[in-house]
Amino acid sequence: MPLRFQAGTGSWQDLIQAVFKQEQELLAHRWYPLAEIQRRHGGSALFDVMFNYTHFHVYKDLVASSAADMKVLGQHGFERNNFALSTNVMVDPISDQIRLSLQSNGETFTTRQLQRIAGYYVQTLNAIASDATAAYQAHNVLSEQEQHLLVRSWNATEQPYARDKGIHQLFEEQAERTPDAPAIHFANTQLSYREANQQANVLARHLQGLGVGPGMLVGHCMERSAEMLVALLGILKTGAAYVPIDPDYPQERVAYMLEDSQVQVIVSQPWLVDSLPAHQAQVVCLEELDLAMTVGNPELDFYPQQPAYIIYTSGSTGKPKGTILPHQSVVNFFASIAQRPGMSADDRILAVTSLSFDIAVLELLLPLTLGAQVFVVSRAVATNGAELVQQLEQVRPTLMQATPATWRMLLASGWSGDESAELKMLCGGEVLPQEIVQPLLERGASLWNMYGPTETTIWSTLEQIEAGQPILIGQPIANTQTYVLNPQFVPTPVGVVGELYIAGDGLAWGYRHRADLTAERFLPDPFSTVPGARMYRTGDLAHWNSAGKLECLGRTDRQVKLRGHRIELGEIETVLAQHPAVQSCAVIVYQVAAGNQQLVGYVVPEPGTAPALAELRAYLRAALPEYMVPNTCVLLEALPLTPNGKVDRNNLPAPWRLRRPRPALCRPHAIALKRLS
Ligand code: AMP
Numbered sequence: 043m044p045l046r047f048q049a050g051t052g053s054w055q056d057l058i059q060a061v062f063k064q065e066q067e068l069l070a071h072r073w074y075p076l077a078e079i080q081r082r083h084g085g086s087a088l089f090d091v092m093f094n095y096t097h098f099h100v101y102k103d104l105v106a107s108s109a110a111d112m113k114v115l116g117q118h119g120f121e122r123n124n125f126a127l128s129t130n131v132m133v134d135p136i137s138d139q140i141r142l143s144l145q146s147n148g149e150t151f152t153t154r155q156l157q158r159i160a161g162y163y164v165q166t167l168n169a170i171a172s173d174a175t176a177a178y179q180a181h182n183v184l185s186e187q188e189q190h191l192l193v194r195s196w197n198a199t200e201q202p203y204a205r206d207k208g209i210h211q212l213f214e215e216q217a218e219r220t221p222d223a224p225a226i227h228f229a230n231t232q233l234s235y236r237e238a239n240q241q242a243n244v245l246a247r248h249l250q251g252l253g254v255g256p257g258m259l260v261g262h263c264m265e266r267s268a269e270m271l272v273a274l275l276g277i278l279k280t281g282a283a284y285v286p287i288d289p290d291y292p293q294e295r296v297a298y299m300l301e302d303s304q305v306q307v308i309v310s311q312p313w314l315v316d317s318l319p320a321h322q323a324q325v326v327c328l329e330e331l332d333l334a335m336t337v338g339n340p341e342l343d344f345y346p347q348q349p350a351y352i353i354y355t356s357g358s359t360g361k362p363k364g365t366i367l368p369h370q371s372v373v374n375f376f377a378s379i380a381q382r383p384g385m386s387a388d389d390r391i392l393a394v395t396s397l398s399f400d401i402a403v404l405e406l407l408l409p410l411t412l413g414a415q416v417f418v419v420s421r422a423v424a425t426n427g428a429e430l431v432q433q434l435e436q437v438r439p440t441l442m443q444a445t446p447a448t449w450r451m452l453l454a455s456g457w458s459g460d461e462s463a464e465l466k467m468l469c470g471g472e473v474l475p476q477e478i479v480q481p482l483l484e485r486g487a488s489l490w491n492m493y494g495p496t497e498t499t500i501w502s503t504l505e506q507i508e509a510g511q512p513i514l515i516g517q518p519i520a521n522t523q524t525y526v527l528n529p530q531f532v533p534t535p536v537g538v539v540g541e542l543y544i545a546g547d548g549l550a551w552g553y554r555h556r557a558d559l560t561a562e563r564f565l566p567d568p569f570s571t572v573p574g575a576r577m578y579r580t581g582d583l584a585h586w587n588s589a590g591k592l593e594c595l596g597r598t599d600r601q602v603k604l605r606g607h608r609i610e611l612g613e614i615e616t617v618l619a620q621h622p623a624v625q626s627c628a629v630i631v632y633q634v635a636a637g638n639q640q641l642v643g644y645v646v647p648e649p650g651t652a653p654a655l656a657e658l659r660a661y662l663r664a665a666l667p668e669y670m671v672p673n674t675c676v677l678l679e680a681l682p683l684t685p686n687g688k689v690d691r692n693n694l695p696a697p698w699r700l701r702r703p704r705p706a707l708c709r710p711h712a713i714a715l716k717r718l719s
Contacts, residue, residue: 090150092128126150127159140167155537155588161185162535179530192533193525193569196590199546201520203377206346208369210278212376212411214239214339220387220413227437228268228418238272238410241333245276245309246340248331252324254307256281256348261300261308261323262397263287266420269328270397271406273309281342283349283366286397290421293319294665295362299354302364302555346370352554353400353496356609356670358600360616364554367400371499374547376408378520383466383490383504385441387413392439394424394448399606400496401471405443424448427455434460443468443492445606446475449482450637459485468492470501472603473594474513477636483509491515493594496608497563497578498522499548503592514591515584522546523569524592525577526584531568534585539595542584545570545577602631604639607669614672617665618643621658623651628681628689629672632697642697643672646680653677 079088123145130143142163144156151159162183169181182189204212217225221236233241254260260277262284264270277284285303287296297319300308308323315325350369354362379385385408393405393416409416417437423429430452434442442465444452449469459465467482470492482489493515494502503524505516518524526540527533534540545567552560567575583595600611614629628644647653655675662671674697682693 090126092125094128094130096130096132123147127156129163152588158188158535161188177530179528179532182532184533184535188535189533191590192536192586193523196586197518197523197525199518199520199522201377201381203374203520205370205373207373208278208281208344208346208348209350209372209376209407209411210242210275211344212373213275213407214279216411216413223387223413224415225410226268226271226416226418228266229420231268233268233272235410235413238268238275239339240336241272241328242275242279243337243339244331244333244335245273245326245328246279247337248326249276249280249282249307249309250340252307252326254280254282256343256345258282259285259303259305259349259352261285261287261303261305261310263289263296263308263310263314263318265289265311265314266397266418266424267311268418269311271410271416271418272333273328274397274406275410277309278350279340279342281344281348283351285352285354285364287318288396288398288667289314289317291398291667292664293317295667297321298361299364302354302361303352344369346373347551349551351400351403353398355496356601356607356613358610358612360613362613363556363559365496366551366554367496367499368551371548371550372403372407374521375404375499375501375519376411378522379404379408379501380412381520383441383468383488383506385409385412385414389414389441390417390437390439391415392417392419392433392437392442394419394430394442394444396421399471400500401443401492404468404500425451427451427457431455431457438462438464440464441466441468443470445469445471446473446478447605447637449478450475453478453481457485460487463487466490470494470504471606474507475637476513479507479513480509483507493592494548495544495578495580495582497550498544498546498580499550502544502548505591512593514587515594516591518544518546519548522548523567523577524584525569526586526592536586536588539583539585541598542580542582542592542594543577544580545575549576549578604631604641604669607667609641609670614641614643614662614666614670617662618645618658621653621661623647623653624658625649626681628691628694630691630694640674641670641672642694643675644678644681644694645675646678 124147125145126147127150128145132141133139134141142160144160146156165183165185166181184192217235217239222234224232225235225238226233249260260282262273262277264273274284285299285305287299300319300321300323305323308318308325310318310325310327312327312329315327347368347370349366350372352364352366354364357363389409391405391409391414393402395402395405406416417439419430419433423433434457438460446469449467463486465486467486467489469489474491479489489507491505491507491513492501493504494500501519502522503515503518505514507513523545525533525543525545527543528540549564552564563579564576565579567577581597581599581601583598584592585595586592602609602611611629615627618624618627618629624645625648626646630642631639632642633639643658645653645658658675659671676695676697682690684690
């Protein structure tokens with residue numbers, strides 16, 4: 043009942059009388075069942091969990107002297123009450139034993155979950171009794187059995203694969219098995235396995251003649267075509283690793299990648315050569331070679347840890363970082379994916395993903411180790427809904443992999459699906475939105491959520507998605523371990539959020555020229571018995587469910603995914619801050635509507651300046667790829683700060699150009715910032 047005082051009316055006596063009267067009225071309601079309050083609160087809980095430690099002050103003397111003094115005295119079932127969970131801890135006056143009773147509403151937790159929670163409590167008491175000075179996060183609340191389940195059983199992914207082979211060797215073996223089978227299609231070009239292998243051999247021999255060999259890096263700057271794929275195979279056949287350079291990237295970024303990778307040779311196409319920034323490398327074009335020449339597979343000293351490719355991803359400190367991936371990781375990945383979701387010689391794969399995104403390897407190279415057919419799609423088609431629908435109808439692929447943005451684009455373009463219901467749809471790179479699940483399931487044979495960072499080779503976990511089920515990222519692929527850990531590297535129990543770490547055969551070498559960052563992200567694997575084993579810190583939040591499947595729950599940092607592109611907002615801010623008229627800035631992702639997220643920059647200009655949006659965008663475009671250039675920039679007098687002086691990104695004003703109505707309850711505090719006109 044609200045108190046009804048009106049300031050400034052009546053005397054003090056009136057006020058006291060009013061208080062007294064209201065107190066009387068309130069007293070009539072002094073017993074009010076909590077469940078009733080909750081019900082009247084609109085059904086939403088005021089709280090979920092109640093922890094009741096009865097009269098704890100009298101138990102000061104009741105400290106177990108060691109963990110051995112503590113015993114679990116069996117379990118007598120769980121009572122029901124109205125809360126998700128209520129816990130009572132009391133001392134039995136007769137036996138002097140601590141009794142823990144758990145009650146639940148019978149809906150939120152299963153009996154097994156309640157048993158586990160009771161176990162965590164006992165385990166915590168044991169841990170505290172054995173070392174009362176350690177930080178609470180350092181204590182492991184898991185029983186030995188549960189730890190074994192999380193760390194071992196759910197990670198028992200051992201599978202044999204060709205550990206000593208390279209990607210190119212798997213392809214060569216396939217070319218030997220099915221020389222006349224169609225391998226690569228692009229527009230009117232079709233190459234058989236024999237032709238593709240032969241052309242790749244010609245390039246490889248040429249590159250070897252230029253001194254290219256194992257352990258070296260070769261730039262690959264080509265438009266999407268059959269030759270693009272032949273060139274990849276040719277580079278791999280020399281034992282060198284390829285460095286994909288997107289012809290659409292701005293010169294400054296390409297220049298940085300060339301300098302950082304120190305490539306000595308770049309494989310390109312005649313019409314792209316002039317657009318490359320100044321470099322020291324030698325350029326080779328397939329057009330200059332006699333591809334009809336018959337030459338055998340090149341001989342080379344191969345070792346499975348040899349790098350196969352380097353992928354540059356956005357770096358939070360302002361420069362992209364190159365992740366080095368070895369053949370062995372890719373070969374393991376291939377064996378795992380060929381099994382589940384499954385790929386074989388009968389498959390027709392529509393390849394839509396840019397080579398700068400590591401997942402393209404699944405679409406381009408994996409099929410060629412299995413005898414399947416790759417249909418390479420041009421960038422113009424891959425980014426145009428209507429044209430991509432047409433391609434799908436023409437090619438009738440059995441497998442296509444894309445980011446949610448591309449699947450969404452297809453749905454929006456009226457794609458009616460695969461009539462023969464043969465299409466396996468692989469979706470990954472960012473959160474799979476629930477709203478596209480059902481429409482996709484209606485249009486293909488199966489839908490798979492693929493999860494994984496570049497640093498652990500393409501995808502590390504996967505899950506087949508069924509209608510109406512939660513969107514999980516599933517279980518680790520072959521020879522891969524996933525751990526959900528707290529900041530002290532202690533596994534978090536089922537259902538409890540922690541950071542996701544990935545270990546096993548998919549791990550990258552690390553970042554090129556970034557030993558510091560490599561050491562920060564690739565840590566010793568505390569659960570492995572293999573000397574030197576490492577685990578990669580993903581920066582993703584996750585939890586296990588009780589069936590041993592993972593759910594991804596966002597990021598611990600400022601890395602975002604926008605239309606499948608991995609972006610460190612800090613990299614954009616670093617470039618923007620270098621503009622002479624920018625005093626300080628912040629960049630955020632703004633959700634305009636479902637499936638429509640936009641980058642927005644906030645700029646505090648230097649006094650007396652007011653840089654135009656076009657100018658800022660042009661400045662950014664010189665250094666960053668188009669997908670990293672904010673759509674709009676807002677000029678502010680100052681950036682909002684949190685009480686401890688950090689930029690308060692949650693309190694930046696909505697950009698007027700993109701503003702959408704917000705629900706009343708979510709309206710931000712009145713913004714005291716004045717927009718500069
Ligand atoms: P990238 O290195 O470009 O493959 O980006 C890896 C990051 O993308 C992961 O660390 C996740 O944050 C995000 N990501 C990739 N796939 C998924 C997925 N299926 N669901 C949720 N997040 C994903």
